[in-house]
Amino acid sequence: MLKTTTLEAMLAAYPELAVSEFRGGTRVVAQRGKLFETLQWFLCQRGFDLLVDITCVDYLNYRDAKDRFGLVYLLASTETNERITIRVYLNEPELSVPSVVSLWEGANWMEREVFDMFGIVFDGHPDLRRILMPDEFTAYPLRKDYPLQGRGERHNFPVLRRNQA
């Protein structure tokens, strides 16, 4: 639960943030251009020292959705036990956001995973490679327009016969 003082300070610093509440959690929608600044403010000014997760949602064919991707940052403060969800909406072809590895070291693999599954590019990431799928994989499998059974990648291997071992 976010403290009232934090909420007020946040709205004083960034009045353009859209705030909503859901089941005791506070959600904030940030602008793409001010994302890094906002996250840095939460880390440096309010002590949100724990980046719980970075994940992404594909809103393709989702009812009432205006944007394609929702990139989600879950932050927590180990000092005050506050938690906040920061979301930024992305649309093709501008699928890049600044990397937050410089703020939280743990963002490294999380951003690689989001890149691997959704194709979101994190500018300034030290090592933006695929983390789960093979390196030669070209698609982004958690996008909703990717077929569940793949596009034949899983059968694209040499076949070993009995006499060629």
Place this chain on the structure above:
Amino acid sequence: MALELPENVVVSKLDSLANWCRKNSLWPMPFATACCGIELMATGASKHDLARFGAEVFRFSPRQCDLMIVAGRVVMKMLPVLQRIWQQMHEPKWCISMGACASTGGVFDTYSVVQGIDRFIPVDMYIPGCPPRPEQLIQAIIDLQDKIQNEGTITGEEFELKSRQATKRALIELPVIQTPVHLLR
């Protein structure tokens, strides 16, 4: 005409002697990636006691093994590893595809899971089940032993693709009687 043999001498074929040795000292390579691996461990443990069938010595180095037991789903990132491990094993070698996932992909019909390892490496025995009971794995090993005893050769001819196909055809069609070579000359 009966041959006079001392009573401690047994006459056999070299092939069946080799097969007898091979089938009773299978060294499994556990390629266990999922819950089938737990059943595989149970099979090797004292309760089900795979040692009764001469296959209890699991080795985690493919170079010391001759029976690969693929237990669990294989994802496409793992498949090159599986193929490399298979190639590192010495001949003669056999492969058991344990469980629904290794045999067909099972319920994991997704972009990342290989739909049956037999698409990419040769498989001798398939075990159904999700996961199979240890008794089923033991039955598969017994069946594999029968297979080794019946169709194995000391030169490994049964692993050559053509002769294998000929053997399979021979099971379906009538045997082809070939003229002996010395009569052709």
